[in-house]
Amino acid sequence: MDKVNISLNVNGEKVERDIEPRLLLTDFLREELFLTGTHVGCEHGVCGACTILLNGEAVRGCLMLAVQADGATIETVESLAGEDGQLNPLQQAFTDCHSLQCGFCTPGFLMTLTQFTKENPNPTEEEIREAISGNLCRCTGYANIVKAVKQVTHQTV
Amino acid sequence: MKPSKFKYLKPSSVNEALTYLEEYADDCKIISGGQSLIPVLNMRLSTPEFLIDVSGIKELNYIREEDGYIAIGALTRHVEVENSLLIKEKCPLLIDAIKWVGHKQIRNRGTIGGSIAHGDPSAELPCVLTTLRGEIVIASVDEEEVVGPEDFFLTYLLTSLQTNQLVKEIRFPIMTQGERVGHSFVEVARRHGDFGLAIAAAVIELDNQGLIQKAQLAVGGVNPVPLIIEEAEELLIGKKVTEALLKEIAELTSECVDPEGDLHGSADYRRELIGTLLKRAIEEAIARAWEGEEKVG
Numbered sequence: 001m002d003k004v005n006i007s008l009n010v011n012g013e014k015v016e017r018d019i020e021p022r023l024l025l026t027d028f029l030r031e032e033l034f035l036t037g038t039h040v041g042c043e044h045g046v047c048g049a050c051t052i053l054l055n056g057e058a059v060r061g062c063l064m065l066a067v068q069a070d071g072a073t074i075e076t077v078e079s080l081a082g083e084d085g086q087l088n089p090l091q092q093a094f095t096d097c098h099s100l101q102c103g104f105c106t107p108g109f110l111m112t113l114t115q116f117t118k119e120n121p122n123p124t125e126e127e128i129r130e131a132i133s134g135n136l137c138r139c140t141g142y143a144n145i146v147k148a149v150k151q152v153t154h155q156t157v
Numbered sequence: 158m159k160p161s162k163f164k165y166l167k168p169s170s171v172n173e174a175l176t177y178l179e180e181y182a183d184d185c186k187i188i189s190g191g192q193s194l195i196p197v198l199n200m201r202l203s204t205p206e207f208l209i210d211v212s213g214i215k216e217l218n219y220i221r222e223e224d225g226y227i228a229i230g231a232l233t234r235h236v237e238v239e240n241s242l243l244i245k246e247k248c249p250l251l252i253d254a255i256k257w258v259g260h261k262q263i264r265n266r267g268t269i270g271g272s273i274a275h276g277d278p279s280a281e282l283p284c285v286l287t288t289l290r291g292e293i294v295i296a297s298v299d300e301e302e303v304v305g306p307e308d309f310f311l312t313y314l315l316t317s318l319q320t321n322q323l324v325k326e327i328r329f330p331i332m333t334q335g336e337r338v339g340h341s342f343v344e345v346a347r348r349h350g351d352f353g354l355a356i357a358a359a360v361i362e363l364d365n366q367g368l369i370q371k372a373q374l375a376v377g378g379v380n381p382v383p384l385i386i387e388e389a390e391e392l393l394i395g396k397k398v399t400e401a402l403l404k405e406i407a408e409l410t411s412e413c414v415d416p417e418g419d420l421h422g423s424a425d426y427r428r429e430l431i432g433t434l435l436k437r438a439i440e441e442a443i444a445r446a447w448e449g450e451e452k453v454g
């Protein structure tokens with residue numbers, strides 16, 4: 001099978017690989033780069049667990065071919081914490097507010113909310129709920145996730 | 158690795174794409190945003206030998222005003238339309254509708270051309286294009302044609318598009334600007350971001366006396382293709398709306414659609430629902446037309 005060469009920036013590092021064009025971006029991140037923080041739930045765009053940032057915008061990793069990310073800048077959940085493992089403010093808010101239980105959905109929520117909180121420093125509850133409408137969580141009931149966003153945007157809860 | 162094997166081609170111009178399409182017409186598939194196609198490839202419902210990725214064709218990414226319409230390049234993403242001030246001013250119905258398309262993560266990737274070419278009868282953009290009597294520009298190596306939604310959308314997920322053709326541009330007519338014009342887009346979906354169970358759109362223009370002088374009405378999600386409710390449009394002309402007239406319109410709308418039932422709503426439910434939704438859309442469009450009047454007057 002013809003492989004194609006792609007080069008992209010992932011979490012600040014330049015990466016170059018020869019891949020099959022049918023390789024999904026999620027599988028590329030997890031199986032070629034061993035960045036297993038990006039989770040795969042449904043593989044057809046419904047659950048949001050695979051959300052990553054593509055050139056700063058939240059997208060479904062499972063609805064893209066890795067070859068389509070040639071030349072792009074990708075950020076995954078692994079990019080959020082500091083070098084010493086220090087949680088960033090959004091991650092810290094998730095911990096403080098018990099916004100995760102099993103944690104399967106968390107990487108997707110964090111990446112969705114990374115773009116959202118950057119663009120909306122002072123969101124209403126309705127806006128927060130709409131922002132996370134594309135991410136499914138089977139454990140928390142969402143209330144504590146909304147609470148974390150309020151904490152990180154310095155709103156009284 | 159879910160999709161079956163294919164050869165990947167990435168044209169950087171329309172001409173290059175059309176040449177590939179002509180050459181591989183027998184067994185190729187176009188991909189733009191991939192938000193509808195990748196699930197289909199993952200489930201191997203489609204196994205093309207060639208995948209033609211048009212997403213790098215920069216010349217098809219634009220929003221501009223032409224004579225009487227807003228021209229949107231097929232590869233313009235939903236998010237770009239959502240944020241366009243030009244569209245907000247000249248074609249506000251489209252802005253109201255596009256917010257209903259999937260979620261932010263989908264709108265960040267999905268394209269206008271893809272939404273039209275996919276031909277999903279419950280999708281928002283085909284319904285808006287139908288309501289406003291817009292047009293679709295289609296090209297092949299040999300010719301370019303401009304078709305209306307009534308000739309383009311054939312049935313569920315099937316359009317008139319041939320395998321050697323590319324959707325280049327979508328044309329949304331500029332909506333009348335003025336004090337006595339109102340529009341409305343209403344949808345019922347299980348959750349925000351899901352495909353609609355039923356959608357209705359209305360554009361209403363009133364004359365000096367407050368009588369309706371123009372009405373554009375269409376529905377989606379309840380028929381194999383988006384449907385103009387022509388009889389209702391005609392009924393409204395020259396009248397003031399009354400509860401009885403709206404009830405008549407709701408009933409005739411329910412009668413002329415042909416919905417399918419599924420897990421989320423029976424055919425009968427959708428039939429009933431669409432009458433109510435179109436009634437609401439008309440009421441809201443008229444209320445907004447009066448609001449415009451107050452602002453100016």
Ligand SMILES: Cc1cc2nc3c(=O)[nH]c(=O)nc-3n(C[C@H](O)[C@H](O)[C@H](O)COP(=O)(O)OP(=O)(O)OC[C@H]3O[C@@H](n4cnc5c(N)ncnc54)[C@H](O)[C@@H]3O)c2cc1C
Pocket residue numbers: 044045046186187188189190191192193194195211231232257258259260263266267268269270271272273274275279280281282318322323324325350351352353
């Ligand atoms: C979870 C989820 C929810 C969604 N909810 C909605 C919703 O509520 N409403 C809605 O309308 N959509 C919804 N979508 C679909 C989404 O809007 C898609 O982006 C859109 O329908 C297709 O656009 P695309 O650019 O991704 O096209 P692709 O997936 O790349 O292509 C779709 C089809 O169109 C063809 N095609 C694409 N571009 C062209 C072109 N320029 N010329 C000719 N053929 C072309 C492809 O060959 C393919 O058959 C949803 C998707 C997901 C995953």
Ligand code: FES
Pocket residue numbers: 039040041042043044045046047048049050051060061062063
């Ligand atoms: S794995 Fe991508 S949306 Fe579910």
Ligand code: FES
Pocket residue numbers: 099100101102103104105106136137138139140
């Ligand atoms: S914490 Fe378990 S799915 Fe969200």
